[in-house]
Amino acid sequence: MKLASTRNPACTATFLEAARMGLAPDGGLFAPVAIPRFADAADLLKLDFLPRSTEILHRFLGDELSRPEVEDLARSAFTFPAPLVSVRPGLAALELFHGPTLAFKDFGARFLARVLALDTGKPRTVLTATSGDTGAAVASAFLGLPGIRVVVLYPAGRVSPLQERQFATCGGNVLALAVDGAFDDCQRLVKGAFEDPELVGGLGLTSANSINIARLLAQLLYYYEAAAQAQGHGSLVVAVPSGNFGNLYAGLLAQATGAPIHRFVVATNANRVVPDYLDTGEYRPRPSVATLSNAMDVGAPSNWERIHALFHGDHDAMAAALRWGSRSDAETRETVLELDRAGYLADPHGAVACGVLQNHLRDGEQGVFLATAHPAKFKESLEPTLGREIPLPKALSGLLEKPLLCEPLAADQAALKRRLS
Template sequence: MNFVSTRNNAPAVSLSQAIAAGLAPDGGLYVPEALPAPRTLAPADSLARTATTLLTPFFAGDALEPELAAICEQAFDFPAPLQPLATPGDHVLELFHGPTAAFKDFGARFLAGSLARLPRADARPLTIVVATSGDTGAAVAAAFHRQPGLRVLVLYPDGRVSPRQAHQLGCLGDNIRALRVAGAFDDCQAMAKQALGDVELQAHVPLSSANSISLGRLLPQMSYYAHAAIGHHARTGRKLNFVIPTGNLGNAMAAILARGLSVPLGRIVLATNANRVLPDYFGGDEYRPQPTVATLANAMDVGAPSNFERLRWLYRGDDAALRAAFTSQGVDDGEIRDTIRERYQRHGEVFCPHTATAVRVLERLRASGQAASGEDWAVAATAHPAKFESVVEPLIGRELEVPPALAALLRRPAHAEPCQPSFAELRDRLVNWA
């Protein structure tokens, strides 16, 4: 299978080439020339086997095809359980049982496994430039830590991630560097994209991406949605609908692609925080990137979601069809706090701020009848609440138990370098990385 740019001004490439490059040379995002033909997927006993089956058509004929099963076994070696919530028919898909307690562990580990297996003629290390609004950078850093021939430069908005997220970003060292940027996530993302698109810079420092613009992260994220939906359908005969908290649209795009492969997923509703680019667009406004608003759900603080370009590609630029296919709702900080507090008081359920945005949207859907009785719904739980103890613990009135893997990272010393939101400064860091 070949992959092309969303902007249609770059040569078609193999999947390995797309994964290695990250961003297409015309600045677009890589997408398959066409989605594979729908297939009937049977329930599998492991998430890794579901991933292998689902991803096989994308890897057909590629240099990584013989390695796919091994990559999946390596990346998907922790569970993503679908758990019932207190409301009948409601569930939570727990995606936070990996090394850094966030859903991004799945895609980051898959990407690291893929890049580590790709032959490279260049003896220089490949530098992964990753902009993060909180969880991506930690997952990528952990996945690539001490990988030979690979190094990672993480850019994150200083003061706009949780203390534990910031600690994770700077605690590994070795081949990992963290820059705390005096700006917003969109500044970090713009700097990373400019670096990846700079041909002269790439001649001096080979670069790739690990944001959700990378197919090596996006494609494997389809797997946990498929595994949950296929298993649920086998047990109940019903499709599983999803509310997905989203910022850069990568996680939601993975679910949308999975549904396009005939996985028994029903409706997909996009939950955002106070950054309302998507709710405004799906409500009928023109798509307009906006300055980022800082919120409690900081990993979703995105004013220019990169993967919107892929979503438009999937619907051939037909805004009317796209708006007819999805809805999006925003949740402000007051509602996030109320949801965390009330769900704990009523049901003993504990959510991170990002998951709480999706829970609040699902509550609205149930109350309005848009999620009918008899329909089954799931919320994607994107991070463990212990990563956001400064928000969650005061609302529930108790300390949260820290998962062992996260606790181990928090025991390490951490350091991040200050950086201005300047491409010139980023370029200098990359060129002069000793």
């Protein structure tokens, strides 16, 4: 699997090199130079999730890892299901929150942790920014691994209390830093750290954000699972709740390899940078605004650079391949109530995806929206809307008694460097 920077095709790396570096040396993101096309995609869909995932990963990584190694990675990382749950005829939710931290990011974070654990020769610092669920998934995946320190940056006061407790109560080799700013400030600090040769070389710095290609390769796999479970129900249209746009990029990779997905729907909240670009052709990153679907509160999405490169910068091609829209908080609440009346409890991010999806479905299509997090993680915002209490699963209720172990951090590059050094 040969990868190149989105900013310089001459800046290349193998998969394992890219996973260890995270960000390309020139500040770009690693992306496949060539995407394989699977002529037997229909046969792959007949396999169960683990053997299918092993086969797909082996086709990408076979030059670097043996099939037994790939099989061990998959079996160790993917220990939970991704069920497709019918909401009504023609509409279903792909539930991606059945992992240990109850969010879709468990797929990518657990796979990445096991990939990095293959390299036991050098201590590493895993640096990640989170708008909610990434921090929990990364902290859980790397907790207690020898030779690895995890540093999670998050916007103080702008993640849900339960999300914060999932990564800020760990201690041990996990350090949580509450940044005085927005998620975009956290992301800027992480990128700045990777542009500092002293930090990168001295700490063995790597990233667990979706800028790391290993996470996205793992996420590609559940799009095949969606297609496998939805077979026979019409052309598949998948709505992706989007913030940093790694999940959409993973889906586009799956589609490019042959996964039978007819169209993707880009679904955002009030942070409409990408829908506005698709509407107008003008890409205008701007400060994010806080919403109910906080994990999508991103004003300068990192992975749009990968998607832009995938389409060779052709706006018309992107507009032809995608459908898109956004939902306000009021509209998100309406969709939560609508789904609840249909017997399905959705978190705010899934509700955004469902609401946009329903505006873009056509006759003969099967709509699937990604349910990216367990709704109980957002009980503070959902319970007033629903007018009832949402019970906490055991994975969350046990966090309430644990003390927060976070430290405050100014949104300043020098302050982060001092804390990391």
